[in-house]
Amino acid sequence: MNIITAAQTRDADRHTIETDPIASIDLMERASGTFVTVFMQLYPDRNTSILVCCGTGNNGGDGLAIARLLQAHGYDEIAVWIARFSDRESDDFSANLARLHNTPIPITEFFPGDELPVIHQAVVIDALLGSGLNKPLTGDWLRLVQHINEAASRRVAVDIPTGLPPDGIIPEAQYTVYTHDVISFQRPKLSFFFPESAKAIERFHVVDIGLDESFIERLPSDFSLITAADIQRIYHKRKPFTHKGTYGHALLIAGDSRTMGAALLSCGASLYSGAGLTSACIPPEGLVALNTSHPEVMYCPAADLPEAWDKFDAVGIGPGLGQREKLLAECLTYVAKPLVIDADAINLLARASPLMGRLPGQCILTPHMKEFDRLFGTHRTWWDRLCTAREQAEARHIILVLKNRYTFIVTPDGKVYINPTGNPAMASGGTGDVLTGMLTSFLAQHYTPEEAAILACYLHGAAGDLLANEGMAVVPAGRLLENIPRAIGTLNQQNS
Ligand SMILES: NC(=O)C1=CN([C@@H]2O[C@H](COP(=O)(O)OP(=O)(O)OC[C@H]3O[C@@H](n4cnc5c(N)ncnc54)[C@H](O)[C@@H]3O)[C@@H](O)[C@H]2O)[C@@H](O)CC1
Ligand SMILES: Nc1ncnc2c1ncn2[C@@H]1O[C@H](COP(=O)(O)OP(=O)(O)O)[C@@H](O)[C@H]1O
Numbered sequence: 481m482n483i484i485t486a487a488q489t490r491d492a493d494r495h496t497i498e499t500d501p502i503a504s505i506d507l508m509e510r511a512s513g514t515f516v517t518v519f520m521q522l523y524p525d526r527n528t529s530i531l532v533c534c535g536t537g538n539n540g541g542d543g544l545a546i547a548r549l550l551q552a553h554g555y556d557e558i559a560v561w562i563a564r565f566s567d568r569e570s571d572d573f574s575a576n577l578a579r580l581h582n583t584p585i586p587i588t589e590f591f592p593g594d595e596l597p598v599i600h601q602a603v604v605i606d607a608l609l610g611s612g613l614n615k616p617l618t619g620d621w622l623r624l625v626q627h628i629n630e631a632a633s634r635r636v637a638v639d640i641p642t643g644l645p646p647d648g649i650i651p652e653a654q655y656t657v658y659t660h661d662v663i664s665f666q667r668p669k670l671s672f673f674f675p676e677s678a679k680a681i682e683r684f685h686v687v688d689i690g691l692d693e694s695f696i697e698r699l700p701s702d703f704s705l706i707t708a709a710d711i712q713r714i715y716h717k718r719k720p721f722t723h724k725g726t727y728g729h730a731l732l733i734a735g736d737s738r739t740m741g742a743a744l745l746s747c748g749a750s751l752y753s754g755a756g757l758t759s760a761c762i763p764p765e766g767l768v769a770l771n772t773s774h775p776e777v778m779y780c781p782a783a784d785l786p787e788a789w790d791k792f793d794a795v796g797i798g799p800g801l802g803q804r805e806k807l808l809a810e811c812l813t814y815v816a817k818p819l820v821i822d823a824d825a826i827n828l829l830a831r832a833s834p835l836m837g838r839l840p841g842q843c844i845l846t847p848h849m850k851e852f853d854r855l856f857g858t859h860r861t862w863w864d865r866l867c868t869a870r871e872q873a874e875a876r877h878i879i880l881v882l883k884n885r886y887t888f889i890v891t892p893d894g895k896v897y898i899n900p901t902g903n904p905a906m907a908s909g910g911t912g913d914v915l916t917g918m919l920t921s922f923l924a925q926h927y928t929p930e931e932a933a934i935l936a937c938y939l940h941g942a943a944g945d946l947l948a949n950e951g952m953a954v955v956p957a958g959r960l961l962e963n964i965p966r967a968i969g970t971l972n973q974q975n976s
């Protein structure tokens with residue numbers, strides 16, 4: 481699903497109005513109706529007291545229509561505030577204001593400098609400013625938004641929280657309405673996936689307001705959100721007459737005396753992700769633990785690597801590797817093959833920068849934010865970090881998997897795939913090692929690096945989501961890897 485900018489959304493709006501055809505006021509009505517449908521699921525109690533705060537643009541127009549529609553659905557305790565901080569009002573705002581005057585809903589208008597009454601409603605609907613935001617909030621707008629945030633109410637934004645820029649560039653000190661829910665029209669906004677939006681958005685819902693999807697899908701965008709349908713398309717179900725040779729041989733080069741667990745987790749993840757064979761190149765003191773935890777995994781001593789190298793279809797290097805820089809440097813001199821570089825190996829690359837020049841094309845690096853900044857320098861915002869990632873991926877012909885709540889997969893052609901799966905229960909040591917094992921496993925199974933990255937990130941998060949949805953507040957890495965087959969299994973069920 482391509483993620484489009486606010487300007488492209490306006491194009492899609494215009495196109496839909498012309499070709500559907502539908503009057504702009506009716507499109508606003510449709511959008512407001514879809515908002516109300518989701519809102520009623522979130523707050524089904526018709527006695528909920530609601531304050532709808534409206535600006536005078538189209539976001540405010542939506543707010544007015546929403547107030548009227550909620551009232552028609554039986555929500556009787558509704559009040560509307562209108563922020564008259566600008567002289568301009570949109571045509572659809574005016575039309576909806578006229579319609580609202582035909583209802584009993586009380587309307588209070590606020591002008592610059594006016595005192596703001598205490599908000600006592602249970603829910604505030606934020607329809608002040610939407611995707612038309614073009615500068616940070618100041619003056620009366622800022623004062624009103626602070627006032628809303630200080631109230632004890634639940635806050636639900638129409639389309640986007642007021643103050644949040646939609647297209648990903650979020651200045652450090654940007655102030656917004658802090659919402660519990662955002663009900664966003666047609667597409668999530670790019671900013672929703674950036675950590676800087678965490679305060680502004682607890683969760684978001686996307687509603688289809690009937691804009692022309694075939695037009696939107698043709699709009700150029702470097703950003704796409706990975707969907708279940710993408711995974712279905714990429715994933716190949718295992719076929720009857722296949723055998724272990726069909727599914728490739730993965731090698732994990734990992735572990736050190738104090739961090740052997742990382743090696744075991746990544747080996748286990750490779751195994752559970754379906755590689756035909758998995759081998760572990762770990763220090764010999766880890767052998768007993770390996771044979772105890774994953775007897776299916778074979779051992780390849782570091783001394784054997786030069787001769788054994790050819791038999792592996794893919795290699796993952798880094799989890800718990802410690803300071804074994806020489807081993808990493810040697811591996812980068814062997815014949816290039818599908819490669820994943822993670823964790824300590826990334827830190828070694830950061831320290832020994834000439835090694836960066838030896839990365840084979842299409843190799844996958846999986847840094848979290850700190851590892852990324854160690855490699856490429858500190859960044860003040862995630863937008864800046866993502867710009868660097870795109871430059872580096874292109875210049876070095878590598879794939880960067882920038883891990884976070886929404887992991888960004890950045891490819892050499894400048895595309896950014898955003899992974900929606902995963903949850904905070906997975907925020908504990910070792911889950912990244914599991915991801916490395918999965919990536920290596922899918923590479924060994926002959927998926928392209930881009931496909932492997934998309935599959936691994938999505939299924940990694942999906943396995944965590946399965947457990948979180950079953951009530952696990954914390955998902956340790958060991959449990960996560962055991963659930964990879966179940967996450968893959970749901971694809972098999974959908975495919976059959
Ligand atoms: N296709 C869609 O997505 C649809 C969008 N609609 C709504 O239209 C909204 C966009 O409406 P508009 O373009 O009228 O814009 P907004 O209602 O977001 O903003 C109104 C105006 O406020 C001014 N403004 C921007 N930032 C400001 C700031 N920081 N301080 C003071 N003034 C500021 C701008 O001049 C802007 O045009 C969407 O967010 C959505 O709610 C719906 O009406 C229906 C269809
Ligand atoms: N809050 C979260 N929401 C979604 N995914 C998360 C969250 N926290 C962590 N993860 C995922 O867990 C993994 C953590 O990787 P990493 O930070 O490298 O951990 P470690 O090095 O300890 O194994 C990443 O894939 C990340 O996307």
Ligand SMILES: [K+]
Nearest residue numbers: 606609640642
């Ligand atoms: K809003």
